[in-house]
Amino acid sequence: MSAHAYKKKNPVWDWLTTVDHKKIGILYLASGAFFFLIGGLEAILLRVQLLYPEFDFVGAETFNQLLTMHGTTMIFLAAMPLIFGFMNAIVPLQIGARDVAFPFVNSLGFWLFTAGGILLNLGWFLGGAPDAGWTGYAPLSTTSPGNGVDFYVLGLQISGIGTLIGGINFLVTIINMRAPGMTFMRMPLFTWSSFITSGLILFAFPALTIGLALLMFDRLFGSQFFAAEAGGNPIIYEHLFWIFGHPEVYILVLPAFGMFSEIIATFARKRLFGYSAMVFATALIGFLGFMVWVHHMFTVGLGPIANSIFAVATMLIAVPTGVKIFNWLFTMWGGKVSFPTANLFAVGFIPSFVLGGMTGVMLSVPPADYQYHDSYFVVAHFHYVIVGGVVFGLFAGMYYWWPKIFGTVLNEFLGKLHFWLFFIGFHLTFFPMHFLGLMGMPRRVYTYLSGQSLDEANFAATMGAFLMGLATIIMVWNIIQTSVKGKKAGNDPWDGRTLEWAISSPAPEYNFAQTPLVRGLDAWWLEKRAGNTQMVAAEPLDDIHMPDSSILPVLLSLGLFTAALSAIYSNWVLAIGGLALAALSMILRSVIDYHGYHIHKEDLPAEGREDK
């Protein structure tokens, strides 16, 4: 096995079997981007249907499938993998590690996510996609005809396992794999937020797993957990979903906060203001995130005591979030702020997200929420949070880290065009929706009657969606152009502060020829200011031990995919076959010894060395 590294690899086989966190990061980013485009297309179709009152474009049934798949795709198949993509690509570099703690698990997480994502979308081709909303509330989901919701239940279950093990992997990685001197309170904010997000995943996803399992039993095996006539109660599902669903919001937005912290500090050429306050605010948001799920259920009828408690808990989250906003502002205060595209998205995020936070506090007031709930006001609010927070973060992160991941720089002119069109389109789409909700338009409606004063704002929203679509096309064009003939990036194009900018772009397979010694927060910035051109090494140059690649994650995922697809069609023989393939892959993984291989120190390029 040790000769492995020098064999010329078939590229397809290489990508299927890779356990390199940087390649897995790229796989996550590519599939996340693909699903982001699908989810965006679905959004455009939804907005076209709502262009005029009583407009007939896709019809009621398709509209419900589109709204379900838009939400599910954007949350689970676009935002989650894109965040995992950045975590994979960047976190090990930021902590000075050679890989994640469990490279095999990392690969398995990606392939399970992909298998689930494909299964979820198969509904489009097999008689109808899921149509019970991304929340999948019972009894609508348990009584929905056809197989659509089965794809939702099993697809999310499989991709959820992938996310869960990915989260565990990052917890272990960040706890155990930090370079010497990289104490917890010296970790970059993106690593911190990835760490806290991984903790949230660990505690939040099991609730979803249980909710989906109960749905699966009701739909596939005739149980009655949510059937009121048999003594079941669908409100249990609502609790399970939101015990997962609310932390999920923070799972998505905290890493984006981390990205903004890095990007704003870098482009202000200043240390992050109030670093420890930022860390504690992030942790506090994550902690409180588990205590507020009932604010999604104020109108369920849980009574004034439950509603009041959860209202006050929800308001509390505004405090650490406000702390973060002010610390970002004061990071820029007194700095030398420049505005490449990455920072445009970060700076554009601040007012956008503050608006989302404002409506968040307004929504935390139960009596007012009785009006807002399930209206377009809520649609406006969560798009301000998720697009204004998460998507702006992902775009900012893309322009910022593209050089480190791919070795080239995205075109700045197209980037700025992308930002401005997207920013204007975003506000034009979602700002009027606040008023639509207050004027009495419920969400998830495939049409609205004329004569209810809802026409103009809906028209404006659709125009905004077209602008965002145009911006996205420009972004795709930029990516294609850069991939074909992009400008080569230097190792440190932005005068960065953290460890990933101390090594070549893209990073070599082994990341660091010698594990670096970290001498403070913003380790790389400190070395540069001290006049050093590279990090001080914490160990002598030696052979580097690398993990073996493996096809087993693909096979295991294929097994579960086959089992789920067969179960939907009650083909139990094939379903057991699929489970057997998954079990066989696990057994093989357990009995085969993986020794890994070494990259010999003589083979390391000269620039990676620091001979003593």
Next chain:
Amino acid sequence: MQMKRWRNVWRFLPLLSVIALALTGCGNEQLTAMLPKGEGAEMQFNLMMLSLYIMIGVFVVVALIYTVVLVRFRRRGESDNEIPEQTEGNVVLEILWTVVPIILLLILAVPTVMTTFALDEGTEKVPKDATVIKVTAHQYWWEFEYPDLEVKTSQDLHIPTGERVYFELVSKDVTHSFWVPTLGGKMDTNTATENKMWLNAQEPGTYYGKCAELCGPSHALMDFKVIAQEKEDFEAWAKSMKEAGSQAASDQAAQGEEIFANSCIGCHAVGSEGGNTGPNLTNFGDRERVAGVLDHTDKNIKNWISNPSEFKPGNNMPAFGDQLNDEELDALVVYLQGLKVEE
């Protein structure tokens, strides 16, 4: 060049709000939550405004700092290589922006909790002489039962003005949500548990009601009307509803009545006679809309009966276009249009 662009953003943001407001106003006065006509809606609106004012205050502070930062602390070109001071933070500021928001939230939290309890007042122990209405949600229509008055109706909810009317809400199939924005906020109708709430219309009028929880393909079309009347008008309505029954004023209507008795009565009741898997039609002729959404015309009634799922996809009423010929449909329409309890 860059400077100019940034100034434009600041012109653009407030402009956007103005455009949005100008485009939309406060909405349709029978539907909007921004022109409350009910006691509950008013209490809710006051809290909305309180939270909005506090939040606008916060936004103004953030916007001020933001503007100063973007104007004063820019890097002036590639040649501007001065390294700013690497400030670690400031404990006083951190305490300030932790404590001030907590105070603001306390100002909001106290009336929030008080109103939350006030809105629930009386639902456990309904006052003796209050009107109680049992709301049952179905895919995709609303059933309203007045147990004390022995009246059942659907789609058009009649209530007396100037008093709290108490509702018991349940669902027959999937979760729906009962919402009359102008009178008060919404409450889910669950399958396994009964919810309680009250509404209090301050002046007579017709208000639009909506289903607010995704309940299937025709969720968007699950509209209803609330007709708020002076107490005596409401009582007169209830009395005539109780006494009303099947009646035919002409030969054609009599033919329609017979068709109704053969084809429709299994699901639809008129007066106390008939099934209740479909909407009660006792005062069908008085209603403003067919099936909650179509204009109330003979043609629309005919089209609806012929093929209901064309107008409300996924609804449970079978199509009668093949079973009834044109003449029979006309007769049925005449009969249904004659079902009135009001002049």
